[in-house]
Amino acid sequence: MLANFDFDVIRRSLGYLFFDGMTFTLMLTGLATVGGIIWGTLIAMMRLSGVWGLPRIAQLYVDLMRSLPLVLVIFWFYFLVPYIGQWLTGASRPVRVGAFESSLLTFTLFEAAYYAEIMRAGIQSISRGQPAAASALGLTYWQTMRYVVLPQAFRNMLPVLLTQTIVLFQDTSLVYVLSITDFLGAASKVAQRDGRLVEMYLFAALVYFVISSIASFGVRRLQARIAIVR
């Protein structure tokens, strides 16, 4: 069973797995989180705004993204982005877009729908008296958001946002369908080259498990600390 388990193949490929693979995974997770939260917050603000049509558009965006599987969205953007690039730059052919840029755009736009729902709950958790008081002080809408509402909404929703980021971290493994060398992609390439599927996939599972477990443990501690303050 595990008698011919080859630890050496893991040791030999550690550099490739972590420098090529994990760097891609973590970069994608980090940038998509930042982009997703910013774009998601804007969508949540649109959703809650009184401007005609904006809430409808925001809701449509969120509902659409949330009813499609991520794999399908990854394919959509992979094929669509070159055409959007062509349209934006006015080039005569579809623009070549790198694997990283394409998946970064996909994950930012996709996860923004989930972050938007979280931020909407966060904004709605602020009592109505606060924006009312802010505008009585003469703050504009943007100032009210920037100095009063959003800081509190972020703080209240931080554990949920971070949990969603752990989900995002796991979801990035799906770039495998585009044969991109993320952590799982790297493990899979070594596995197929050396015929060591058992070792590589078990190791990849272990790494994902350890990182996600530590992260969710941290989120739980954070939640406990924030809960007392509130």
Place this chain on the structure above:
Amino acid sequence: MNYHWNWHIFFEPSPNGTGTYLDMLLSGLMVTIVTSLAAWVIALATGAIVGVMRTLPSKPANLFGFCYVEFFRNMPLLVQLFLWFFVLPELLPHAWGLWLKQLPNAPFYTAAIGTGLFMSARVAEQTRAGINSLPRGQRMAATALGLRTAQVYRYVLLPIAVRIVLPPLTSEFLSTIKNTSVALTIGLIELTAAARAMQEFSFQVFEAFTAATVLYLLINIVVVIVMHFVERSVAIPGYISGK
């Protein structure tokens, strides 16, 4: 945009010889539906049991439930499917592994069980939250009446908890449907895979993905409408979800 749209492509015969491209997509849709229903049955059954275990007074049951949920929640679904599909047959005794590898429809069984177990951790968390959301007095009163633990759950806690967790479970079911698309990596020809195959054969990328998108939206709408009626009929008057 110099993309050549051709919406008639759906009615042209597909190269796999089983009919038109539309037939190909629809058979993918069927696979998606059947796989997600099978996965959902597994997720509900195991998830409910594990969720109840996490609320039991017994320490070992609690610990088991905790480990179960952490195990299935902290690995990407794709990795879990690979473990079931590529790794499990190698770790089993040789004869069993061989039998597993030669199983017809192996991608389907793997997808149903793998997605089912992945989702069961989430169902367990919802079940636990539902049971824990009940007032403490209910369990205490039931115990004071002389009910044993099994009876407390059977007659007092579960009948209410089921009605409370039903709305959050709807979105878990929708996730299950979406998650079956990950199984295209182990060769299951479900809706996304069918659209991808159509794109590769016909080069009509956007028609294929538009059709898949519309079909996914339709599934979502049907599930949401059906569950809306179910939720309304089981809602507890006066409770958060009740009207």
